[in-house]
Amino acid sequence: MTALADAAATGIEIIPIEPEQLPAAVEALLRGGGRMQMAYAWYPTPGRIELRYVGSRGQKEDFFMWRCTPHGTEVPSVAPISPLLGWYEREISDLFGITFRGHPEPKRLVLHNGAQPHVPPFDPSYPPDAQLPFEAEASGLPEIEDPDVQLLPFGPVRADVVESVELIFLYVGEHILHLHPQLFFKHRGMEKRFEGRSLAHATLLAERVSGVGSFAHALAFCQAVEQAAGCVVPPRARMLRSLLAELERLYNHLHYLGHLAHTTSLKVGEAEGKLLEERAKQINGKLTGSRFLRGLLVPGGLRRDLDPKPWLSAELERLREEIAVYVTMLENTNSHLDRLITTGILRHEVAFDQGATGPIQRASGFDRDLRRDHPYAAYGELPLVVPVKTAGDAHARAQVRIAEIDASIALIQRVLLLLKEGPVRVACLPPPHAEGLGWAESPRGSLFYAVHFAADGTLSRVKIKSPSFSNWRVFPFTVHDSNMMDYAINEASFGLTVAGCDR
Amino acid sequence: MPFWTFFGLQKGKATTPWPRDAVQTGQEGVFGMPRFEPERCAPECDACAEACPTEAITVRRSETEKERLAVDYGRCVVCQLCVEVCPAGAAQTSFDWAFGVRDRADLMLSQEGIAPEKAHGAQDARGEFRRSLHIRHVDAGSCNGCESELQALNNPFYNLHRFGIFFTPSPRFADLLLVTGPVTYAMREPLRRTYEAMPAPRWVMAVGTCAVSGGVAGGGYACGNGLEGILPVDVYLPGCPPNPSAIIEALLMFLNRVPPRVKGGRVVA
Numbered sequence: 001m002t003a004l005a006d007a008a009a010t011g012i013e014i015i016p017i018e019p020e021q022l023p024a025a026v027e028a029l030l031r032g033g034g035r036m037q038m039a040y041a042w043y044p045t046p047g048r049i050e051l052r053y054v055g056s057r058g059q060k061e062d063f064f065m066w067r068c069t070p071h072g073t074e075v076p077s078v079a080p081i082s083p084l085l086g087w088y089e090r091e092i093s094d095l096f097g098i099t100f101r102g103h104p105e106p107k108r109l110v111l112h113n114g115a116q117p118h119v120p121p122f123d124p125s126y127p128p129d130a131q132l133p134f135e136a137e138a139s140g141l142p143e144i145e146d147p148d149v150q151l152l153p154f155g156p157v158r159a160d161v162v163e164s165v166e167l168i169f170l171y172v173g174e175h176i177l178h179l180h181p182q183l184f185f186k187h188r189g190m191e192k193r194f195e196g197r198s199l200a201h202a203t204l205l206a207e208r209v210s211g212v213g214s215f216a217h218a219l220a221f222c223q224a225v226e227q228a229a230g231c232v233v234p235p236r237a238r239m240l241r242s243l244l245a246e247l248e249r250l251y252n253h254l255h256y257l258g259h260l261a262h263t264t265s266l267k268v269g270e271a272e273g274k275l276l277e278e279r280a281k282q283i284n285g286k287l288t289g290s291r292f293l294r295g296l297l298v299p300g301g302l303r304r305d306l307d308p309k310p311w312l313s314a315e316l317e318r319l320r321e322e323i324a325v326y327v328t329m330l331e332n333t334n335s336h337l338d339r340l341i342t343t344g345i346l347r348h349e350v351a352f353d354q355g356a357t358g359p360i361q362r363a364s365g366f367d368r369d370l371r372r373d374h375p376y377a378a379y380g381e382l383p384l385v386v387p388v389k390t391a392g393d394a395h396a397r398a399q400v401r402i403a404e405i406d407a408s409i410a411l412i413q414r415v416l417l418l419l420k421e422g423p424v425r426v427a428c429l430p431p432p433h434a435e436g437l438g439w440a441e442s443p444r445g446s447l448f449y450a451v452h453f454a455a456d457g458t459l460s461r462v463k464i465k466s467p468s469f470s471n472w473r474v475f476p477f478t479v480h481d482s483n484m485m486d487y488a489i490n491e492a493s494f495g496l497t498v499a500g501c502d503r
Numbered sequence: 504m505p506f507w508t509f510f511g512l513q514k515g516k517a518t519t520p521w522p523r524d525a526v527q528t529g530q531e532g533v534f535g536m537p538r539f540e541p542e543r544c545a546p547e548c549d550a551c552a553e554a555c556p557t558e559a560i561t562v563r564r565s566e567t568e569k570e571r572l573a574v575d576y577g578r579c580v581v582c583q584l585c586v587e588v589c590p591a592g593a594a595q596t597s598f599d600w601a602f603g604v605r606d607r608a609d610l611m612l613s614q615e616g617i618a619p620e621k622a623h624g625a626q627d628a629r630g631e632f633r634r635s636l637h638i639r640h641v642d643a644g645s646c647n648g649c650e651s652e653l654q655a656l657n658n659p660f661y662n663l664h665r666f667g668i669f670f671t672p673s674p675r676f677a678d679l680l681l682v683t684g685p686v687t688y689a690m691r692e693p694l695r696r697t698y699e700a701m702p703a704p705r706w707v708m709a710v711g712t713c714a715v716s717g718g719v720a721g722g723g724y725a726c727g728n729g730l731e732g733i734l735p736v737d738v739y740l741p742g743c744p745p746n747p748s749a750i751i752e753a754l755l756m757f758l759n760r761v762p763p764r765v766k767g768g769r770v771v772a
Contacts, residue, residue, distance in 0.1 A: 121724040159672035164642045185689045186644045189725035201556040211648025268511040274658035289534040499647040
């Protein structure tokens with residue numbers, strides 16, 4: 001326990017660097033087996049922007065940050081070396097007004113064409129609560145010369161109850177040549193909403209960044225604040241945090257299987273998957289008062305204690321038995337498997353370069369999981385199985401999630417055995433100018449929160465790296481040069497959310 | 504494939520009797536809007552108003568004691584912070600999650616009593632639909648929590664079809680526009696165009712606190728404050744998110760198939 005506590009209290013290494021040295025530094029890091037995670041900007045003082053690049057030198061090596069101050073408004077792009085950073089740089093351009101020299105896709109990302117802020121929205125001189133002046137303009141598409149190529153813009157209002165995104169297909173007959181997902185219709189400016197909020201309110205905001213990732217978001221936020229404050233969360237709260245995080249994975253993965261069966265037209269399979277999801281959500285409601293596990297987390301622990309011991313174990317065991325029957329049936333239905341196997345293959349190298357995360361990267365052969373590689377909550381003390389597949393197709397993505405359901409239930413049962421009485425909350429007050437980085441392996445993959453505090457102790461900047469931001473970038477690489485009939489199945493096999501990506 | 508058919512038959516019925524019977528709603532233990540007993544308030548105390556993340560609670564310091572506390576449930580995100588900070592037990596956790604109303608004023612709790620009944624011009628036309636209703640949903644920037652609960656309506660437990668209520672892909676076939684989210688700058692125009700594509704008579708339902716008033720995300724550079732000032736709203740259902748049983752109750756209330764439960768910010772039915 002103490003070793004874990006010390007790790008949580010250690011700040012992360014911050015290394016100053018000159019902007020011009022960044023490309024060479026990133027190249028050296030990648031060559032040495034390291035990996036970049038994200039980049040963001042913030043204002044240490046009004047009028048001075050600082051860039052941060054988060055990475056690690058090896059899989060289980062601690063995260064570190066490079067920090068650099070641009071001279072003027074232009075810095076060299078590192079996207080040609082680490083493609084996954086391309087979207088982060090475009091986001092910084094849109095929201096902070098920095099230009100990245102040599103960027104392979106120097107286009108808007110987060111702000112739509114037609115949004116015309118007089119100053120970038122994150123500039124301290126941007127008037128609070130002034131909505132962006134906006135007149136819709138076409139999104140930039142590749143030029144088409146061949147008259148046989150057709151254009152299908154689908155969305156942002158699409159069929160069924162789904163999130164808003166515009167899917168723009170360029171296709172010939174059944175053959176998709178190119179997919180451009182026009183995201184960020186749902187951009188709410190959530191990161192800026194954190195500024196100046198109290199920690200209690202900021203935690204509620206984090207819960208509402210991505211509804212089906214409420215707990216993981218709030219957990220990563222709280223852990224970032226706890227790191228900034230050097231605060232050690234009591235053991236019972238850490239155990240309960242792991243338990244709740246696994247309950248979140250459980251209902252998400254069950255929804256995933258039901259939705260995947262919907263796309264392969266397996267009606268009873270869809271109904272059963274969604275009924276099992278409903279059962280899992282009802283367990284959440286009974287245990288916490290919220291079907292989305294909201295309203296429990298706070299920096300320093302939990303807002304109140306829970307008593308899962310008398311009933312949760314038996315109820316989960318019943319659910320596990322039903323899931324086992326369901327999954328066996330899915331895995332023995334040829335019409336279902338035929339549509340999944342070889343569909344939407346994500347190659348290992350593409351998964352790495354473009355920054356795939358969570359079950360998506362684990363289905364393409366990466367044995368990575370933040371719960372094991374960078375333990376938080378009580379994961380350092382729990383036996384963790386990390387399922388990995390190498391085929392990289394829709395079936396592998398489903399199989400990884402199926403195996404994770406089993407692992408999650410086993411983890412919860414383990415927590416219920418180990419759970420001891422004790423306090424669930426300690427005071428957590430970050431000092432002025434403190435900063436912290438928190439992370440969680442959400443059901444969809446790696447989630448990071450970087451927090452900065454102002455001189456008066458309020459939040460001055462919160463950066464959110466959601467797993468769907470990573471995986472939406474990867475997804476089109478499996479769609480280009482594929483088949484229209486497989487599209488819905490492939491999309492379902494990624495299990496993406498738009499809210500988490502758009503923020 | 505036959506084994507799926509057999510499996511489905513063998514499973515039997517999974518559907519809740521809600522709202523015919525208020526049992527097995529599927530919401531055991533799920534928190535609803537906090538209840539207030541303003542007469543228990545400590546003098547000079549405004550802890551709940553200070554704690555509220557969405558300014559749903561106002562405490563007037565002076566004036567007559569009669570009108571000290573006002574709550575707008577259309578702004579409530581069910582976070583329970585008011586309950587936690589209240590030193591006098593005047594704010595209490597409840598299970599009042601079915602909070603759909605036709606009149607925005609019915610989400611306002613004040614000590615002045617229940618708002619007077621207002622005429623509903625659309626009410627008669629709704630009768631024409633008898634049992635069937637077709638809904639077009641638009642996500643105007645939600646966190647996906649509301650979508651998750653709307654999607655659940657078609658699972659075997661809630662089985663929305665049993666009421667003759669369906670989601671339809673085309674606004675041309677829709678009677679009701681169901682909106683979630685605080686309405687971002689980029690979704691304002693697609694939302695308006697969806698509404699305009701619907702044939703009259705048409706109605707609008709705001710689902711979730713974001714759509715009703717903006718919620719925690721409302722305001723800022725990218726968001727509006729829900730449907731306020733954007734579209735005329737016929738049904739309001741606050742909640743963060745409202746659970747599927749609450750959505751069913753609000754839809755049936757809109758169709759005059761169950762009586763309204765909430766008046767003047769209190770559950771009366």
